[in-house]
Amino acid sequence: MGKLKLSPFPSLSPLPPLFLLLVLLLVAATSAAAMGGGNSSVHELLREHGLPGGLLPRGVETFSLNRSSGVLTVELNRPCYAKYYDDAVAFFNRSIRGNLSFGALRGVEGLAQEELFVWLPVKGILVSDPTSGVILFDIGLAHKRLSRSLFDDPPDCRPDGLLGRKGGGFQEQR
Numbered sequence: 001m002g003k004l005k006l007s008p009f010p011s012l013s014p015l016p017p018l019f020l021l022l023v024l025l026l027v028a029a030t031s032a033a034a035m036g037g038g039n040s041s042v043h044e045l046l047r048e049h050g051l052p053g054g055l056l057p058r059g060v061e062t063f064s065l066n067r068s069s070g071v072l073t074v075e076l077n078r079p080c081y082a083k084y085y086d087d088a089v090a091f092f093n094r095s096i097r098g099n100l101s102f103g104a105l106r107g108v109e110g111l112a113q114e115e116l117f118v119w120l121p122v123k124g125i126l127v128s129d130p131t132s133g134v135i136l137f138d139i140g141l142a143h144k145r146l147s148r149s150l151f152d153d154p155p156d157c158r159p160d161g162l163l164g165r166k167g168g169g170f171q172e173q174r
C-alpha cells in the first residue's frame, strides 16, 4: 500500500534516498569508530602516541587506557620473555602499567630488561625527539639510547626464559 502511494510523487523520491544514505553513512562511521576503539590493538594505541608499537609484545589479552589519568593497563595471557635485537631480552610481567602520554610511557611497572646478566626494571620509555629515530629507556641508573626502529614490530613473547636464561632475579629484586 505504501509503495503505491509513493509512486505518484516521483519528484520527492531523490530526497529520501539521499537522507537514507546519510543515515547509513553516519551509522557506518560510528560503528566503525566503536569497533576501532574497542578492538584496535594496544600496538596501534602506542603508535597513536608517537611510540613504536613493538614496545609491547604479542599476546596482549586486554588493555585499557584511562584517558583522564593517562594510565595504561595491559594484561598479557602470561608473563613472558621477548627477544628484540641480538640477544637483548625483555621480561614482561602478566600485568603491565604505565602512564601514557604523547611520546612517553612513564612510571612503568611490570617490565624489565637484562643488562650484563642483571634484570633491571624499566621505569620509563621516552621518544624525546620524534625525528631523531632514538628511543630512551629509563632503567633507573641511566638512560639507555636505542634505535626506535628496533621496536617497530611487536615481538613474540615466550613463557620460558630465552636462551636458557631465567628472569627470576627480576621478581626477587622487588
Ligand SMILES: *[C@@H]1O[C@H](CO)[C@@H](O)[C@H](O)[C@H]1NC(C)=O
Binding pocket: 035, 039
Ligand atoms: C577483534 O580482534 C580479534 C582478535 O584480533 C578478532 O578476531 C576480531 O575479529 C576483532 N573483531 C572486530 C569486530 O574487529
Ligand SMILES: *[C@@H]1O[C@H](CO)[C@@H](O)[C@H](O)[C@H]1NC(C)=O
Binding pocket: 066, 067, 068, 069
Ligand atoms: C581514571 O583516573 C581517574 C583519575 O585518576 C580516576 O578518578 C578514575 O576512577 C579512573 N577511572 C577508572 C575507570 O579507573
Ligand SMILES: *[C@@H]1O[C@H](CO)[C@@H](O)[C@H](O)[C@H]1NC(C)=O
Binding pocket: 069, 070, 071, 099, 100, 101, 107
Ligand atoms: C601521568 O602523567 C601526567 C603528565 O604527563 C600527570 O599529569 C599525571 O598525574 C600522571 N598520572 C599518574 C597516575 O601518574
Ligand SMILES: *[C@@H]1O[C@H](CO)[C@@H](O)[C@H](O)[C@H]1NC(C)=O
Binding pocket: 093, 094, 095, 109, 110, 111, 170, 171, 174
Ligand atoms: C606482576 O603482576 C602481578 C599481577 O599479575 C603482580 O601481583 C606483581 O606484583 C607483578 N610483579 C612485578 C614485578 O611487577
